[in-house]
Amino acid sequence: MSKKENPNIHKTTSPPNMKLVKEFRDPETKEVGFKFIDYWISEDKTLFQTHLHYDQLYTWRMGELSPYALGLLDGKLMGTKCPKCGDVFFPPRVNCWNLNCKLMKTEWVELAQTGRVHTYTVAGWSGRSSLKRLPFVLAYVVLDGVTTAIANEIREIKPWDAEFDMPVKVKWVPKEQRIGAITDFYFVPADRWEPSPMNAEKERIKKLCEPVYEWVKTLK
Amino acid sequence: MTETRKVCIVAGNTSPFDYNNYHMTIEGMAANVMHETMEDLPEFLLRDIDFVIYSHFSVHFGKQLAAEWIIHDHLGLVGIPHFRVENGGNTGGSALYAAYCLVKAGMADVCPVIGWETMDNVSQSQGAEFIALAADTRYELLVGGIYPIFYAAGALKWMKENKMTEEDFALIGMKNRNNAMDNPKAQWYRNEHKYLTVDDVMNSRLIAYPLKKYDCCLMTRGLAIVIVCSEEYAKEVAKDSGYVTIDGVGLSSCTIRAGDRTAFPGWTERYGAGYPDLTEFAACRNAAERAYKRAGIEWKDSHKQIDVAEIHDAFSSSECQIYKALGWADTDTIAEFVRNRETFMGGSIPTNPGGGLMGYGHPVGATGLMSAIECFYQLTGKIPQKHLSKKTEVPDARVGLVNSHAGTGTSISNFILRTAEGGR
The missing domain is CATH 2.40.50 (OB fold (Dihydrolipoamide Acetyltransferase, E2P))
Incomplete structure (x- = not known):
């Protein structure tokens, strides 16, 4: 017996095939991992301290929120609207905040x-x-x-x-x-x-x- | 729900709170504070501990995940169950809440809460940005926001709506820093070390209008320990030194983004449309209602029934907003309440005699515990021993309030502590 699909489940493309790339990395942006850059000792030679540099890149996957980010690239403000109670959200909420709406999936609207x-x-x-x-x-x-x-x-x-x-x-x-x-x-x-x-x-x-x-x- | 078992606090201490001038590892601070606690309470043994709650906000400051494992191991407590609580600026209050629940439920009898933060590991502006990672980074942090800015935006509208002034806020900034001058562990006492006037606050540098530097709390390195336990254990080890019962607890939540407080359905249902807006602390009000109810405090007379309070003065403005959320004043009376110095020493409800976050300091994971510890000292007659004089003692205090506060009011806890019978 086939189960009826829940229309309030978010779906995203999978596999995502992230092919359209625009890079704007500053050449100064370096990933070096752990790197000590100095040490310091107190005048009375009883205390030691050092400086650790540690940086990393984060991947921010916007997932089901991607219409918001894609809208920005296009000069559009994309918010969301609950089809049940009518509340409009910006920043966008992809599910309604009203408990009576039972996590109703919101709709994308241009603001x-x-x-x-x-x-x-x-x-x-x-x-x-x-x-x-x-x-x-x-x-x-x-x-x-x-x-x-x-x-x-x-x-x-x-x-x-x-x-x-x-x-x-x-x-x-x-x-x-x-x-x-x-x-x-x-x-x-x-x-x-x-x-x-x-x-x-x-x-x-x-x-x-x-x-x-x-x-x-x-x-x- | 039957509430029969009482939960108590029998001891508590902090390390010195400081920025840049206190070189001590987290395990060194924990051992020192535990020593002071064992001196205060000679019959308390490390062997008695059957659970430990750790209270720590940001792993970014230490570049160390699960740093509580270092402390737990160092204290010789291997084999004793433990976990860490993290809940923004309300980490300390939430950790205390967790310990309360464990003891109340009979899951533990002696449950220290150990909290810390080492914010001087990074620069002030980097630290402010780390903390602001608790705001919704995608929307609020990227536009240049840090917490003083979010708070100022709420405070400016609140100031107008409540007919308050910058000088009213400055009065509170002055009060807490000057109180801290009687407290040798306070960061303001250890570092800047000076008495302030309202003019000093008004003339300090702009942070975000209407807040200036001396309207804001301090970034801090520091650690705190509170010993939470059952009443049976308290009677066993603290009948001479005195202890308090935790008679009321309340914890509540609000939106992560202040901008979402215009019409949140849950608040509209509870308190009507247009509340809390970006100006009021609904989670504080809600948590106070819960704590007062459990402790038998009446909302309309709350400020008369409470003798002393240690609250989360991240900003002078937020201390004033909290007075309102605790039911001590309303829109018509708040300006007068502040100007009458009701919360100064000698006022009807002295607030933050220990110095608060603006005077004692705000090492996030330790902060709510520091507030509970100062309140415990007041209720058990320990101020003359712990502060420099009796100037910051509230005479015969028997009912105290502790408040801990996160985000822009995103999570807030309130506690009512009472001196136990024969407990001072």
Whole structure:
């Protein structure tokens, strides 16, 4: 007796045959495994320390989430929608979050590239990979028609000019530079938006940003 | 469910918490802290241990998987069952929760919880990025986010909605660092070592608006041990030194991505639409409701029924948000609650007298345990012995709250501890 196929099971091509390759490896990207680069001894010769360098490449298989990454390459924001309850997700959820929908498989939908700032901050410090672009505005934006908020940077704005509920639109990095990751796009103020006049809080944020600009200039 | 067996804490200590100036391996720290614990509790023997829960967040800091095996072996405990708990910033609270469950269920009688992190193995900005690997890397880390940035984005909206100011947050940053100046093991005491004013906090460098450097916790090398056990064992070894019972426990969860808190169906069902948004800590509220219920604490009077609290002040803003999630204040009263210094020494509910994450330090796997240890000291009269003075002692404290918090509020635990009868 043949078992009826469950339509909520995710299926991906197998074997995958990953043939269409675009490489953009920086020549500086080296995989050396374990490598000690120095040692240090305290002046009183009682303590020893050393530095270990260890790096590796990770394969990120996007699997059933691949339509999201492929969309980015194409300049499309692909989110998902639950056919039962209608919630729309970006970042995409491939199964609905509503327990009543019993892990219903969601459908891929192309999203509007406009939205509003739900909340934001002006970053003056960050992780190692992001220090040189400080200060920047990181916002949680609710795209039009979407249930959830997505975090990304707002550029083309003075950091102290960002505000709650401001309209933003998506801007893409040039097509040939896209890598299929969230950094393929960022937000910029919507065309009709004008910054509000300076006020005490904006002056305060501007003052807090000044030493950050100076500090970033000293980074190698 | 019948809850008959009581679970107790009879001892606890930490190593010095430090960054860059404390050279000690994890097994060396564990042996030192175990020595201090055996001095505090002479009748406790390593032979009595029948289970060990290890509490450690990120293997990235040590480049060592299953590092707990090194400690367990070194302490001579081979043959005793063990496993490690990892749950982000709530690793310590979750490990304590696991030990509680084991003892409660009769699966163990003497179950130390041993937690650590060695965050000074890498630079601060690399460390921040390692921790941010607990955010959804595909969406949040890649856009430049680290936890202070995610928290700041939530805190800015929260600040506006609750009519709070940067100065209100700065007050809390000042409080915890100044409390730490009475605590010789605290990183702030050992490293920067100075008393702060609100202006000092306001003038410290921008991290992510509205948070400045002194609104943020410390990255730390450190280890902590808490001895969790049955009441029978506590009566046997700690009748003179004093002990506490764990009367309430609560653990809850929220979304990994803060941006998904706009309309999560489970929260809408429990608390109504629009909650928690990116501003409130629903998992903290939910975990507090569970812990209060088990301990017989009433929600509306919770801050009057609790004498002292050690909570997860990863940021000055989040400490304020936690006050609200614990039911101590609401949107109308929170600003006044903070400005009245209700959580300072001498206030109605002194919070983080030990210094908290901003003053004592935040070696992730050890942090929740540090909070439990400080609360245990308060409830058993040990502050004069463990701190430099009585300035940071809450007189006659008998009910304490311990809070441990992960992600942007993604996993949160709360505990109610009570002084055992004749326990101080």
